[in-house]
Amino acid sequence: MIQNISRRSLLAATAAVPLATPAIAQNALKGTKLTILVGQFYVPENNAQLDKLAVDVAKDTGMEIRVERLAGDELGVKTAAVIATGRGADLSIGVEFDTYLYASKLADVTDLAETVGKQYGGWLDVAKQACMVGGRWKSLCIGQAPAAWNYRVDQFAAAGYQKFPDTFDELLKAAKALHAKGTPIGMTLGHASGDARSTNYPVLWAFGGKEFEKDGKTVALNSPQTLQAVEWYKEIYQYFVQGTTAWLDPDNNQAFLSGKCSATVNVNTIYLASRAAAPTNPAMKNIMENMDHGNWPRGPAGRFASYNINTWLPFASSTNRAGQLHFLKAWFDQGFLPNWTKTGQSYFIPTFAGFDNLDVWPDDPKLKIFRELNKLNRLEGYAGPPTPAAAEAVSKYILVDMFAKACTGQLKPKEAVEWATKEYEQIAKKRRA
Amino acid sequence: MSATTIPATPRRRRGLGHWLDHEQALGYLLVAPVVVLLLGLVAYPFFVAIGYALTDRTLADPGEFVWFDNFIDLFDNQIYRQTLRNTFVFTAGSVTMRLVFGVGLALLLNERLPMRRFVRSAVLLPWIVPTVLGTMAWLWLFNPNFSVINWALVHSGLAKEGPNWLTDPDLALFCVTLVNAWRGTPFMAITVLAGLQAIPIELYDASAIDGAGKLQRFRFVTLPLLMPVLLTALVLSIIWTFSDFGIVYGLTKGGPMNATHVLATLSYQQGLAAGNIGEGAAISLTMLPVLLILIIWQLRRIRRSTVI
Numbered sequence: 001m002i003q004n005i006s007r008r009s010l011l012a013a014t015a016a017v018p019l020a021t022p023a024i025a026q027n028a029l030k031g032t033k034l035t036i037l038v039g040q041f042y043v044p045e046n047n048a049q050l051d052k053l054a055v056d057v058a059k060d061t062g063m064e065i066r067v068e069r070l071a072g073d074e075l076g077v078k079t080a081a082v083i084a085t086g087r088g089a090d091l092s093i094g095v096e097f098d099t100y101l102y103a104s105k106l107a108d109v110t111d112l113a114e115t116v117g118k119q120y121g122g123w124l125d126v127a128k129q130a131c132m133v134g135g136r137w138k139s140l141c142i143g144q145a146p147a148a149w150n151y152r153v154d155q156f157a158a159a160g161y162q163k164f165p166d167t168f169d170e171l172l173k174a175a176k177a178l179h180a181k182g183t184p185i186g187m188t189l190g191h192a193s194g195d196a197r198s199t200n201y202p203v204l205w206a207f208g209g210k211e212f213e214k215d216g217k218t219v220a221l222n223s224p225q226t227l228q229a230v231e232w233y234k235e236i237y238q239y240f241v242q243g244t245t246a247w248l249d250p251d252n253n254q255a256f257l258s259g260k261c262s263a264t265v266n267v268n269t270i271y272l273a274s275r276a277a278a279p280t281n282p283a284m285k286n287i288m289e290n291m292d293h294g295n296w297p298r299g300p301a302g303r304f305a306s307y308n309i310n311t312w313l314p315f316a317s318s319t320n321r322a323g324q325l326h327f328l329k330a331w332f333d334q335g336f337l338p339n340w341t342k343t344g345q346s347y348f349i350p351t352f353a354g355f356d357n358l359d360v361w362p363d364d365p366k367l368k369i370f371r372e373l374n375k376l377n378r379l380e381g382y383a384g385p386p387t388p389a390a391a392e393a394v395s396k397y398i399l400v401d402m403f404a405k406a407c408t409g410q411l412k413p414k415e416a417v418e419w420a421t422k423e424y425e426q427i428a429k430k431r432r433a
Numbered sequence: 434m435s436a437t438t439i440p441a442t443p444r445r446r447r448g449l450g451h452w453l454d455h456e457q458a459l460g461y462l463l464v465a466p467v468v469v470l471l472l473g474l475v476a477y478p479f480f481v482a483i484g485y486a487l488t489d490r491t492l493a494d495p496g497e498f499v500w501f502d503n504f505i506d507l508f509d510n511q512i513y514r515q516t517l518r519n520t521f522v523f524t525a526g527s528v529t530m531r532l533v534f535g536v537g538l539a540l541l542l543n544e545r546l547p548m549r550r551f552v553r554s555a556v557l558l559p560w561i562v563p564t565v566l567g568t569m570a571w572l573w574l575f576n577p578n579f580s581v582i583n584w585a586l587v588h589s590g591l592a593k594e595g596p597n598w599l600t601d602p603d604l605a606l607f608c609v610t611l612v613n614a615w616r617g618t619p620f621m622a623i624t625v626l627a628g629l630q631a632i633p634i635e636l637y638d639a640s641a642i643d644g645a646g647k648l649q650r651f652r653f654v655t656l657p658l659l660m661p662v663l664l665t666a667l668v669l670s671i672i673w674t675f676s677d678f679g680i681v682y683g684l685t686k687g688g689p690m691n692a693t694h695v696l697a698t699l700s701y702q703q704g705l706a707a708g709n710i711g712e713g714a715a716i717s718l719t720m721l722p723v724l725l726i727l728i729i730w731q732l733r734r735i736r737r738s739t740v741i
Contacts, residue, residue, distance in 0.1 A: 073706075080705050083492045101708045102493045191688035243577030245689040246599035251576070260578045388491065388708065395706035396512065401690045410602070410690060419511065426510060430489070430712075 030062030034323040037068050037082070037092035039075040042269050045343045049336075057330050063323050073193070079313065086317035090324050094139065096130045096309035096379055097391035103133040107314040112325060113137035116332040121354020126377045129385060130309050139311040140328060143341070143348040146307050146373035147198035148293040150256060150270045151263035155183040155290075164263075164294025168206060171297045172236050178262050179239035185263040186240050186255055189404040190247040194308050196400045199265040201306040201380060204229050204399060206299025211393065211424060216384025219428050222421040225301070230406045230413040237407035245404045257287060267308075268293070268347055268367055275364075293369045296376070305376045310348065346370035389424075389431040398423045485714035492708040503715035513716065516687075516694040520720075523610050523681075523695055524674045530614035531670050535621025536663075542622065543629045553626075560619035568683030571612045575599050575684070599685055602692030609693045613680050617673065621666050628662030629655065661734075668731045672724055696720050 036054065041047050051067055058065040068089070070078055075093065082088040083105045099106065113131070117123045127141035151164055159177040161170075175185050188195040204210070208225035212218060237244075241261045243251070255261035256270050264270075271291060277284035296305050312331070314324045330336060341350055341360040346367050349355065351374075361371050381390025393399065402420035405411040411419060452458045486503055490496035507513045542553055559567060574582055575598035583595020599605045636654050645653065678697035681687065687694035687702065694702075696716055704713015 077705055080492050080708065083708075084710070101491070105493045189689070191686035193686075241577075242594070242597055243600050246577070246597070246605065246685065248686060254576070255578050258578050392703075392707040392709060395702055397688065397691075401688075404688075404690050408602075408690070423510075423512065426506065430506065430709075 027062075029320075029323055029326060031064075032320045032323050033064045033066070034091070034320050034327060035066045035068060035089040036327065037070060037075060037078055037089045039070060039072075039093055041344065042267075042347050043272070043344045046340060046348070049340050049343060053330060053336055054327075057327055061323075061326060063320075063326070065323075065327070082315055082317070086315075090315055090318035090320050091327065092313045092315070093142065094311045094313040096311070097381070097386040097388070097394065098313055099131050099139040099311060100133055100386055101388050101391055102313065103138050105316050106138040107316045107318065107321065107324065108136050108138065109140055109314055109325070109328065110137040112328060112332075113140055116140065117352070119332070119334070120337075120350070120352035121357075122352065124351040124353060124375070124377075126309070126379060127351035129379050131311055139313050140332070141351045142310040142312060142331075143350040144307040144309045144374070144377055145267045145348050146346070146370050146377070147195075147265050147267050147305065148295065148369060148373055149263055150266050150291060151185075151294055152183065152287075152290055153292050155181070155262040159183070164292075165297050167297050168203075168232060168299045172232065175236050175239040183262040184239055184241040186244045186247070186252060186261045187236075187265060188247040188249075188252050189237075189245045189400060189407060190251070191397050191400070192247055192249040192251070194249050195247070195252060195266065196397060197380065197394060198267075198306050198308065200400050200403055201378070201382075202296050202304045203233060203299075203403070205304035205306075205378060205382065206296070206301055207232065208299075208301035210383045211390060211399070212381055212384035212387075212428075214383045216381060216387045216389070217428060217431075219421060219424045220383070221424050222417055226417050227413055228300070230403060230416055233403045234406045234413055245408060256291075257284070259283070259287065263294075268345065268370060271366060272345060272347070292366055295369065295373065303376065304378050305373065306380065307373075307377045309351075309377075309379075346374075349374045387431070389427050392427045392431070393424055396423065396427075398427075482714045482718060485711050486718050488711045490711040492705075492710055496711055499711070503712050504719070507712070507715060507719065512691050512694070513699065515691055516696060516699045516716075517719070519606060519691075519693060520675065520695045522606060523613065523677075523693075524671060526607070526610040527613040527617065527674045528667065528670050530611065531617045531621045532663075532667065534614065534618045535666070536625055538618065538622035539625035539629055542626050553623075556622060557619045559616050560623075564616065564679035565683055567616060568612065568680055571608075571615075572684060575608055600689060602689055605685055605689060605693050609681050609684050612684065613674055613677055616680065617670055621670060624662060624666040625659065628659045631662075632658045664734065665731070668727050672727055675723060676720055 038047075038050060041050075047069070054065045054067045057063065068078075076095070078088070079092045079094060079098070079102075082092065083102050086105075094102075113123070114137075123141065126144065131137050131139040131141050149164055155178060156162075156164065156174065159174060159181050161174050161177070165171040165174045178185055188199045190196065204226060207229035209223060209229050210220050210225075213220045241255055243255075247255075252261065252264040252266055253270050253273065256264050256266070257274060271288065271293070274284045274288040274291065278288045279285075296303050312328055314328070318324050337350060338355075338358050338360050341348070341355070341358075342362075345362045345364070349360075349370065355374075356371065361368070379386045379390075380394050381387055384390065398420050402416045405419065406413045406416035410416075452462070487498060487500060488496040489499045489502070538556060542549070542556065546552055574580055577583070577595075577597060577600065580595055580598065582598075583592075586592040586595050596604060598608050632655065636658075637650055640650050640654050676697055677695065678701065681693050681695050681698050682701070685693045687698045696719060700713045700716040702713075703709050703716055707713075
């Protein structure tokens with residue numbers, strides 16, 4: 001439950017809470033080395049802030065810190081290499097299911113997690129689900145990137161919709177009307193590592209479908225609810241802009257920014273890109289002025305969303321455990337994290353209940369919705385935890401391909417569900433063995 | 434009678450110099466660095482991969498020995514079977530295109546062209562540029578919204594709308610095959626060109642005197658003499674294409690609906706993205722029979738051709 005606390009009371013309370021990790025004598029870190037693997041945050045200033053933090057911590061402690069910035073999928077590969085070999089880095093940034101995949105090779109950071117949680121009014125449930133394995137914190141949640149419906153207000157209005165549809169039925173009708181006006185919508189159905197997840201899982205959940213039972217082992221995909229979700233998708237697909245089954249992560253951004261697509265599911269990067277280009281580019285200015293963000297519509301089972309999560313993975317193989325903890329403490333410090341969040345314009349939002357009341361939210365009215373969206377996230381593998389089996393299904397794009405096979409007519413909806421279920425069962429059997 | 438002293442035969446030192454005097458020992462010594470490199474960089478990872486493939490190892494867990502379960506599971510999996518079929522279609526298609534375009538290009542470059550040196554260098558560009566860079570360019574060409582090809586088709590009135598290059602499963606497989614062929618054609622062309630230039634001009638003169646036309650000269654002089662070079666280039670192309678990763682990963686990541694997955698991309702997806710290193714190794718090793726047959730055949734040919 002999210003506590004309603006003011007910024008003033010939060011700061012007053014946290015001032016008295018010392019970080020419960022063992023006090024690290026700064027001299028003890030002098031001469032030690034710390035290697036941190038990171039990716040590229042979309043907002044360049046966020047990268048610069050991380051680099052500056054590393055420099056400041058190094059200056060304070062005498063510890064030699066190396067930040068290794070890797071592009072795209074390279075970060076995951078390097079992290080996997082460190083896990084497999086036990087060498088190469090002390091800390092890394094991972095995604096939501098990495099904690100489950102690598103739990104036995106990650107250090108226990110429960111003490112620090114509890115202290116940091118108290119500091120910011122408690123962790124959101126989604127952070128606990130992503131970072132705790134067997135009741136222990138094996139990673140710390142950096143934040144989540146809420147994906148909203150990016151839509152063209154002017155084109156929706158021209159099709160008879162003054163606001164973004166609130167139900168899946170309305171969305172279907174709106175898609176039909178927009179298609180008739182020559183301004184179709186588009187949902188990522190290709191092998192896009194980020195957008196495919198955030199676009200397709202909420203559809204399954206909205207109709208009441210689920211991948212696994214609560215035990216995280218029993219496959220629960222083959223259900224009337226899943227079939228309903230597939231049938232809805234098949235129907236709306238005929239009103240999509242062309243090419244969505246091949247869309248990789250940049251493609252929906254490009255389609256929207258080029259004016260070819262009137263709505264798509266994405267984080268705030270489409271808006272940020274148009275806003276940045278607006279002063280010199282009239283086309284971008286037009287898009288910036290005429291677009292907005294909408295929440296996911298409600299389905300028969302409710303309103304759900306799936307956001308990409310980033311976590312700090314502390315490698316158990318690190319020989320500089322004290323350095324690891326010291327850097328993490330500095331990251332979650334009140335002097336750093338709120339400012340880092342505000343700079344990011346809600347691209348990445350830390351998963352703390354208390355953040356709702358902090359001055360970390362963007363002033364731009366078109367980004368205001370992300371504060372609400374931050375409370376709406378569910379992890380892959382539902383109704384179970386984000387297990388390695390769920391992670392494998394994500395990496396194999398089973399759910400995405402289930403929808404795509406039905407949409408393109410390669411399989412009938414029922415056959416597509418059966419195909420996906422068989423894939424899930426093979427994964428679950430292997431992971432159980 | 435004077436006593437004569439027979440000087441003792443000096444004992445030969447058995448140091449490094451002694452061993453270096455022996456041809457056989459020197460041979461082993463000179464080969465040793467290569468053997469060490471091969472053992473360390475090829476044999477060791479290869480046997481480790483075999484070991485992994487026989488376990489249910491994940492990145493975080495050493496797993497247990499499962500005999501051939503990984504391989505059995507693979508053949509029961511629709512995505513793997515589809516990937517295997519894709520890999521063969523991809524390889525056969527790409528190598529055929531490379532052969533046709535490569536030989537054609539080589540024959541053209543062998544003629545007296547204006548700016549011949551420049552053209553020969555320019556032809557190498559697809560082979561020289563990094564895979565990612567070339568793939569990015571093709572990604573734009575195939576983009577449903579920004580494709581220059583589609584724009585040209587629509588604006589020239591040839592089509593109402595351009596094809597869905599990477600959306601249609603069959604067309605997507607054709608596209609990744611085409612890009613692979615585009616990248617590999619310069620290698621084929623330059624290799625064949627070298628072979629063409631090694632053919633003595635006298636043979637063409639003699640066949641011309643005998644009344645052979647252009648086609649006959651190609652059929653009875655060029656082709657037989659080109660065959661050893663052509664076969665080598667062909668086998669290398671098959672090996673490289675069969676195990677290609679970058680082009681498919683860059684263009685489609687195996688999509689849409691796994692229509693373009695090849696063994697290398699599926700192995701990466703399973704081994705690294707899903708952390709299922711045992712299964713990933715097993716997928717990679719299923720490439721082995723095809724590659725092994727080709728390599729043995731090629732090595733035998735090389736050995737035969739070097740025996741005097």
